[in-house]
Amino acid sequence: MGTFPRHRLAAVALAAVGALLVTSGCGGGDDAEDGTTTLTVDVFGQFGYEELYKQYMDANPGVKIVERGTGGNLDEYSPKLTQWLAAGKGAGDVVAIEEGLMVEYKANPDNFVNLLDHGAADLKGNFLEWKWNQGLTADGQKLIGLGTDVGGMAMCYRTDLFDKAGLPTDREEVSKLWPTWQEYIATGEKFKAANTGAAFLDAATNTFNTIVLQTAGNAQGYHYYDTSDNLVVDSNPAVKQAWDTTMAIINAGLSGKYGSWSDEWVSAFKQSKFATIACPAWMTGVIEGNAGPEANGKWDIARVPGDGGNWGGSHLAVPRQSKNQEEAIKLVKFLTSAEGHIGAFKAKGPLPSSPQALEDSAITEATNAYFSGAPVGRIFGEGAKTLKPVYMGPKNQAVRTEVENAVRTVELGQRNPEQGWQDAIANAKKAAAK
Amino acid sequence: MALQLDAHPPATPAPRKTRPPRSGRLSRIDAKYSPYLYIAPFFVIFAIFGAWPLAYTFWVSLHDWDLLGTDPTFIGADNYTQLLVDSDFWHSVVNTLGIFVISTVPQLLLALWLANLLNRHLRFRTGWRMAVLVPNVTSTAAVAIVFGVLFGREFGMVNWMLDLVGLDPIGWKSDRFASWVAISAMVDWRWTGYNALIFLAAMQAIPRDLYEAAAIDGANRARQFWAVTVPLLKPTIIFCVIISTIGGLQLFTEPRLFHSGTNAIRGGPMRESQTLTMYMFENAFAPYYNFGYGSAVAWLLFALIAIVAAINVLIIRRLGAGARPKIGGRKGGPQ
Numbered sequence: 001m002g003t004f005p006r007h008r009l010a011a012v013a014l015a016a017v018g019a020l021l022v023t024s025g026c027g028g029g030d031d032a033e034d035g036t037t038t039l040t041v042d043v044f045g046q047f048g049y050e051e052l053y054k055q056y057m058d059a060n061p062g063v064k065i066v067e068r069g070t071g072g073n074l075d076e077y078s079p080k081l082t083q084w085l086a087a088g089k090g091a092g093d094v095v096a097i098e099e100g101l102m103v104e105y106k107a108n109p110d111n112f113v114n115l116l117d118h119g120a121a122d123l124k125g126n127f128l129e130w131k132w133n134q135g136l137t138a139d140g141q142k143l144i145g146l147g148t149d150v151g152g153m154a155m156c157y158r159t160d161l162f163d164k165a166g167l168p169t170d171r172e173e174v175s176k177l178w179p180t181w182q183e184y185i186a187t188g189e190k191f192k193a194a195n196t197g198a199a200f201l202d203a204a205t206n207t208f209n210t211i212v213l214q215t216a217g218n219a220q221g222y223h224y225y226d227t228s229d230n231l232v233v234d235s236n237p238a239v240k241q242a243w244d245t246t247m248a249i250i251n252a253g254l255s256g257k258y259g260s261w262s263d264e265w266v267s268a269f270k271q272s273k274f275a276t277i278a279c280p281a282w283m284t285g286v287i288e289g290n291a292g293p294e295a296n297g298k299w300d301i302a303r304v305p306g307d308g309g310n311w312g313g314s315h316l317a318v319p320r321q322s323k324n325q326e327e328a329i330k331l332v333k334f335l336t337s338a339e340g341h342i343g344a345f346k347a348k349g350p351l352p353s354s355p356q357a358l359e360d361s362a363i364t365e366a367t368n369a370y371f372s373g374a375p376v377g378r379i380f381g382e383g384a385k386t387l388k389p390v391y392m393g394p395k396n397q398a399v400r401t402e403v404e405n406a407v408r409t410v411e412l413g414q415r416n417p418e419q420g421w422q423d424a425i426a427n428a429k430k431a432a433a434k
Numbered sequence: 435m436a437l438q439l440d441a442h443p444p445a446t447p448a449p450r451k452t453r454p455p456r457s458g459r460l461s462r463i464d465a466k467y468s469p470y471l472y473i474a475p476f477f478v479i480f481a482i483f484g485a486w487p488l489a490y491t492f493w494v495s496l497h498d499w500d501l502l503g504t505d506p507t508f509i510g511a512d513n514y515t516q517l518l519v520d521s522d523f524w525h526s527v528v529n530t531l532g533i534f535v536i537s538t539v540p541q542l543l544l545a546l547w548l549a550n551l552l553n554r555h556l557r558f559r560t561g562w563r564m565a566v567l568v569p570n571v572t573s574t575a576a577v578a579i580v581f582g583v584l585f586g587r588e589f590g591m592v593n594w595m596l597d598l599v600g601l602d603p604i605g606w607k608s609d610r611f612a613s614w615v616a617i618s619a620m621v622d623w624r625w626t627g628y629n630a631l632i633f634l635a636a637m638q639a640i641p642r643d644l645y646e647a648a649a650i651d652g653a654n655r656a657r658q659f660w661a662v663t664v665p666l667l668k669p670t671i672i673f674c675v676i677i678s679t680i681g682g683l684q685l686f687t688e689p690r691l692f693h694s695g696t697n698a699i700r701g702g703p704m705r706e707s708q709t710l711t712m713y714m715f716e717n718a719f720a721p722y723y724n725f726g727y728g729s730a731v732a733w734l735l736f737a738l739i740a741i742v743a744a745i746n747v748l749i750i751r752r753l754g755a756g757a758r759p760k761i762g763g764r765k766g767g768p769q
Contacts, residue, residue: 075696079720086501086725104723108502205696262695263582267589398721401697408703412608415704430522434722 037327038064040092044077046070046285047096047148047314048348049335055343056334063327071289073261074098078397084319085111091319093328094335097145098314099134100400103392105317106137106144113318115143118329126338130389131353135315145315146336149350151280152380152387153210153304153311155184156287158198159372160298161275165194171374175303181211181245184305188254191275199256199274204246204411205404206260210278212242212403214309217388224400224428225393233399233428243407243424247417250410257411266290278304280311281380285348288370301374308383310390313353351380358384395432402427488736495729502723513730523731525705526713527738529614533689533709534682534742537618542674544626546667549633550659563634566627577624578691585616585692592616607693613707620688625681629674636670637663672750679743683735686711697721710735 041049053065069077078101084091085105097105105111115135120143124132131147155178159169167190168174178184188200201207216223216238223239226232233239249255256274258265268274269290279287279301287299316336318328334340341352342362349368352358358381366377393399406424409415415423495513499506517523552563569577584591585606593603606616640663648658664671689707690698699716701708708716714735718728 073696075698075720079715082501082719082723104502108500108504110504111502257587259695262693262698263579264586264588265695267586271589273588395722401721405697405700405703412605412703414608431722434717434724434727 036062036064037324038066039094039324039328039331041065041067041094041096041331042077042081042092043067043069043096044072044074044098045282046289046348046350048285048344048346048350049340051347052335052340052343056331060330063331065331068092075261085321088321091321093318093322093324094332095317095319096148096314097317099312100392100397102134102145102315103394103396106135107394109137109142109144111320112142112144113320113322113325113329114141115146115318115329115332116141120146120333123333123336126336126354126356128353128355128385131313134389135317145317146332147353148314148316148336148341149282149312149344150353150384150387151282151310151312152351152382152384153214153278153280153309154301154379155276155304156279156284156299156301156371157276158272158274158295158298159300161196161198161272162191164196165191165275167191167194169300171300171302171372174300178303178305181249181305185248185252185254188249188276189252192252192254196275198272200254200276201249202256202258202265202268202274202277203260203408204250204255204257205407207249207255207278208242208246208404208407209400210280210304210309210311211245211306212239213311213390214304214306215239215242216390217309218307221388222391222393224396224403225391227391229393231393231399231429231432233403234425239403240421243403243417243421246407247410247420250407250417255411259408269295272298278311280313281349281351281376282312284368284371284376285350288349296370297372299370300372301368301376301379303379308387310387313350345377349376351384353384355385395434398431398434399428402431491729491732494726495733497726499726499729500723501719501725506726509726513727514734517727517730517734522705523713523734526708526710529610529701529705529707530683530685530709530738531742532611533614533617533621533685533707534679536614537621538675538678538682540618541622541626542629542671542678544622545629545674546633546664546671548626548630549637550663552630552634553637563631566630568627569624570628572624574624574687575691577620578688581616581620581623581688582692582694607702608704608706610702610704610706613689613692613702617685617689617692617707620692621682621685625678629678632674633667633670636667640666668750672747675746675750676743679746680739683739683742684711685709686715690715710738 041053043049047067047070049067053067057063057065077096078098081091081095081097123146127147128150131150135145135147136143155174157174162169162174167187168177177187191200212223216236219238220226220236222232223236224231224233226236256268258268258273269287270292272295277283277287284301291299316332318325318332322328335344336354338352338354338356338360341354341357342360344350345352345357345363345366352363357363363377363381366375367373368376403424406415406420406427409423410417410420494506496508496510497506498509498512548566552559552566556562583589585593587593587603587605587607590606592606596603604612606612644662644666645658648662653661686709689701689709690712692707693701699708699712699720701712710731714728714731716722716728717724717731722728
């Protein structure tokens with residue numbers, strides 16, 4: 001051992017370090033040699049694009065598509081996306097942006113390719129007008145993203161539990177049970193009295209979200225922020241009204257208190273622990289994923305109490321840091337074409353934001369076998385073309401989080417409704433100021 | 435009598451080959467500078483991954499810096515002054531210290547006790563020693579998820595067992611103190627064995643004759659432990675306390691994964707078990723994206739760790755001083 005000259009050892013070490021630096025420095029050079037381009041698509045939840053990718057790759061042999069994040073929740077996805085954008089590295093070539101966060105991403109449009117520079121203007125007619133506008137910056141000069149789905153609303157319910165509780169199970173009759181939220185609560189009380197061992201609904205926060213988007217959409221068209229971006233949580237009657245309705249639901253003891261998207265929530269799906277869940281169109285895919293094949297045919301879809309509304313829906317954008325911008329833009333255009341919308345709907349249920357797709361018989365006549373063959377296209381599609389969207393202000397996500405948390409504290413009995421409301425207002429103001 | 439079982443004779447140094455005399459600048463440069471080259475990797479890596487982020491974080495903390503924004507504005511110490519009156523910040527400080535105390539104290543005591551047991555003549559000694567380290571090898575994420583399920587409100591095993599003995603279920607995730615206990619249980623499970631092995635290593639360096647002398651003086655096992663083992667372990671105990679302080683005050687993965695679903699970063703609807711690092715994350719990233727404010731939290735966390743570590747060391751020094759045995763001066767093994 002001692003015979004190895006020391007300086008030679010040093011030279012070897014240096015060379016090794018050098019080699020390491022060289023190889024790691026060139027690590028980024030991807031598969032350009034064999035002529036294929038790999039496009040990474042970042043999503044959350046269920047977008048239902050698998051079949052579409054296959055089609056696209058067949059038509060474009062030079063492109064390989066990799067999707068990341070399927071099934072993940074938005075709370076985990078959005079910080080990651082923000083970090084990638086802030087770091088200038090790491091984001092996919094195509095990224096999904098949820099409507100609630102669109103406002104924040106739009107405020108810094110230079111993180112994204114302006115799709116108007118790439119002929120997107122011609123596509124305007126392919127999208128519901130408000131959906132198109134959501135992707136557009138305030139000055140109308142830059143288009144960040146093209147619309148994927150919208151969140152037309154309904155109420156999903158378990159026929160087996162309704163049967164057990166002596167309630168009707170047919171979707172038309174169930175819809176008639178609850179034209180309003182008051183009647184939904186009355187039905188819930190009947191359900192509760194039957195002692196099925198299951199709660200009437202999953203979590204008050206989910207229901208609150210549905211109600212607040214409904215009441216706001218049908219009133220001024222905004223909830224936490226007015227259209228001049230002033231925080232109006234405490235003065236907007238739509239918010240208070242939704243709050244009070246939710247408190248009535250909690251007071252009636254109807255909620256299973258399974259924090260939405262938590263492990264307990266998923267277990268509760270599997271163990272049939274609640275009978276109804278407010279379901280925007282995209283939620284049907286989530287329900288199927290969580291409740292699993294054992295619950296196949298036990299779910300059905302009825303009308304949502306109240307007057308329709310919109311919850312959720314996303315856009316697809318191309319970050320400026322993408323090295324394959326041209327290819328990525330082509331893919332975005334394909335995925336948000338009428339054909340793309342229909343394909344995604346068939347796979348996982350997100351409702352198209354394309355009027356052409358909404359009128360297509362593939363949607364209007366679509367049924368969902370998992371949900372007892374419910375005519376999902378008709379149920380969700382009906383309201384989608386006429387629904388009034390809710391305006392989202394600059395710190396929408398942070399404010400919404402605070403209000404939802406306040407709902408949760410009341411639901412868990414940590415706060416009474418009055419204290420909860422005070423918390424909601426105080427914390428929302430604090431969040432908006434951060 | 436097994437004296438100095440673990441001591442080996444000093445390894446005889448390999449016979450040194452006489453180096454051919456080499457003159458010339460190259461060899462002088464080699465002799466003079468290559469040691470620096472050998473230790474350089476640590477300092478280079480530390481500069482890149484330690485010092486630079488530290489300085490940069492400080493720079494960021496002086497700005498109003500939207501994570502996505504392009505034009506941060508310099509606001510001096512504003513973030514710090516705001517933070518000092520931020521009740522949520524202090525709430526998270528209390529949580530962090532609370533979880534730290536109820537996890538670290540029993541953890542180190544338990545580790546000491548375990549190490550003392552492992553230091554005896556057991557069958558399958560190596561097996562036992564390896565076994566205590568197993569929890570530490572498992573992934574934190576897996577541990578946190580499993581514990582999160584065990585401590586579930588409705589489907590959790592702990593509440594199920596409480597129910598069996600006729601007790602009311604506990605809201606492990608929505609009660610402040612209960613959530614501290616649950617998270618501490620997780621931390622203890624994972625780190626007790628690790629600390630025990632460190633203590634064990636130090637115990638084995640204690641010369642056996644000290645125990646023999648103590649035994650001749652009539653000290654029983656417990657007395658030997660407190661009068662000989664503990665005082666001689668003091669440097670090791672201080673080391674473990676500092677390491678646990680740093681780890682404990684930076685606790686993130688366990689409480690973060692203990693809560694699942696929307697907004698898990700808050701550690702419960704009323705921030706029941708939100709630690710400082712979680713509060714930092716909440717501010718710097720989702721849902722606030724306030725990079726400057728988050729960085730200020732990071733720096734205050736740094737200050738807090740320094741303070742707590744200093745206090746701990748002082749306390750341990752004091753404790754040790756009174757209990758120092760007279761034979762302690764005879765360190766160094768058999769003559």
